[in-house]
Amino acid sequence: MARTVWNSTVGKKTVMAVSGLIMLLYLVAHMLGNLKIYFGAPEFNEYAHWLRTMGEPLLHYEWALWVVRVVLVVAVVAHAVSAYQLSRRDIKARPSKYVHKKARASYATRTMRWGGIILALFIVWHILDLTTGHVHSGGFEEGKPYQNVVDTFSTWYGNVIYIVAVLAVGLHIRHGFWSAAQTLGVGSRTRDRALKALANVLALLLTIGFLAVPVGVMTGVVS
Amino acid sequence: MKLTLRVWRQKNAGADGAMSTYEVDGISPDMSFLEMLDTLNEELTLEGEDPVAFDHDCREGICGACSLVINGDAHGPERTTTCQLHMRSFKDGDTIDVEPWRAAAFPVVKDLVVDRTAFDRIIQAGGYVSVPTGSAPEAHATPVPKPDADLAFEHAECIGCGACVAACPNGAAMLFTSAKINHLNVLPQGAPERETRVLDMVAQMDDEGFGGCTLAGECATVCPKGIPLTSITGMNKEWLRATAKGAGR
Known part of the structure; x- marks a missing residue:
């Protein structure tokens, strides 16, 4: 069955839909967590630390976090590889x-491919910036995410990269969520408007929610 | 009406093609687009030139033979077949671009004629109902719920013209294939082959070199028979159901 799925255009779209929905769920949680920055440094840092201790004492320190990371990496890779293979096929199917x-x-719809590439590059920068600190502006301090976030959004390029990526995410979800519903066969004529509306609402809420952080730093509400 | 036509001319499948410009005069707004091309071809023949090759048959909008991408739209600006498109949809003095369907799976044979036998092979893969032949069965022996009959009929309207493929940015045949699958899969007569039909037809569609669906929706926009985009959703659902049942060939 796995072979049937992977060898078929319909099957590969299913892989894209499922992996996309996993990433979307993560984005909702990530966006809501980000907003805790408005409650000040102690609460935000405590929340960030909890991400490493969640699941304890059943799980060991950072185990739950690593499970999430592995699931996300699998989803990103599955999504990207399917997208690449399907795109190659699509371009070949319309040569002239x-x-x-x-x-x-x-x-x-037209920006799904380039939007996806922008997002993939952004994820790399985002991790190097705020998880490992390799490309962080100013002194990156582990365990001080509040200050790290403020540092990033105190630079013009940090804001530009982030805002472009968030807008790309919004557009990507707008077409992607609705498309996933069609791919998984849950769309129908009667449900079409509701699904489109839900896709737009999700895209808008995520865009606004993610933009709230750099806007907070830029306006000085978060400092 | 006086028109300037820019028509794709290509000697044969192997030759390079290009757009050629022609002037046609004395076109009546009541002519169909194909009659306008007939007028052009008569003139070309009288001048000793090779007439423009294009596909056509019933000229009633029901056979699916005519094609043509007119000013970038499959079957032109109206939602109908090219044979049912009338010149009143254009203005005197217009320049009209006429091109063949473009897709890897639909190679150009000559001028505006493309080879659409890929569609026939998709049908051969499962677009039929196996029934024992003999005398016709009693009409009421197999009850079909009205909504199912309506859905089947809506999809049965597909004439296989290929406009969906021509309009798709990915050269995908999803709308055509889904129309055929939904048409038969919803009916009790199609039930015995429900799973193999969708799996085999989708596999054949992929083998023919058609692209995948990115839900751009262009296919449903140009479909002269109004097959809805949700038809593809229905096919995906059937495909997932058959795959989950492990009904592969």
């Missing part, structure tokens, strides 16, 4: 372009 060109499909 029309002479008379027309603007086709919505902006969100």
Whole structure:
């Protein structure tokens, strides 16, 4: 069965839909957690520390965090590999372009591929910036996420990279969530408007929620 | 009406093609697009030139033979087949671009004619119902719920013209294949082959070199028969169901 799924365009889209939904669930949790920054440094840092101790005493220190990380890496890789293979196939299936060109499909739909590449690059930068601290501006201090976040959003490039990525996430989810519903066969004519609305609401809430952090730092509410 | 036509001319499958410009005069707004092309071809023939090759058959909008991408739209600006498109949809003095369907699985044979036998092979893979032949069964022997009959009929309207493939940015045949699968899978007559049908037809569709679906929705927008985009959703659902049942070939 795994072979049937991976060898089929429909099956590979299923892989994309499921991995996409896993990442979407994570993004919702991540966005809500980020907003704790508005409650001040002690609470935000405590929350960040809890991410490492969650699941204790049943689990060991950081085990739950690593389970989440592994699931996410698997989801990202599955999503990216499927997207790459499907895109190659799609481009090959339409080798000659029309002479008379027309603007086709919505902006969100047309930017899925480039948006995905932007997001993949962003994830790398984001981890190097705020998890490992390799590309962090100023002194990165482990266990002081509040200050680290403030440092990142005190630089113009930190803000630009982050805001572009968040807008890309919003557009990606707008088309992606609705598409996932179609791929998984849960869409229908009667449900179509509701699904589109839900996709838009999710995209908008995530965009606003994620943007709230750099905006907070830029306006001085978070400092 | 006086029109300028820019038409894709290609000698044969192996040759390079290019857009050629022609002027046509005396076009009536009541002519169909194909009749307008007939007028052009008569002139070309009289001038000793090779007439423009294009596919057509019933000219009633029910056979699916005619094609043409007109000004970037499959079957032109109206939601109908090219044979049912009338010149009143254009203005006097317009320049109209006419191109063949573009997809790797639909190679150009000559000018505006493409080879659509990939569709036939998808049908051969499962787009049928196996029934013992003989005298016709009693019509009421197999009850079909009205909503199912309506759904089947809506999808049965697909004439296999290939506009969905031509419009798709990925050259995908998802809408065509899904129409055929949904048409038969919802009916009791199609039930015995429900799983193998969807798996085999999707596999054949992939083998033909069609692209995948990115839900751009262009196919459903151009479909002259109004097959909805949710048809693809229905096919995905059937495919997942059959795969979960382990009904592969």
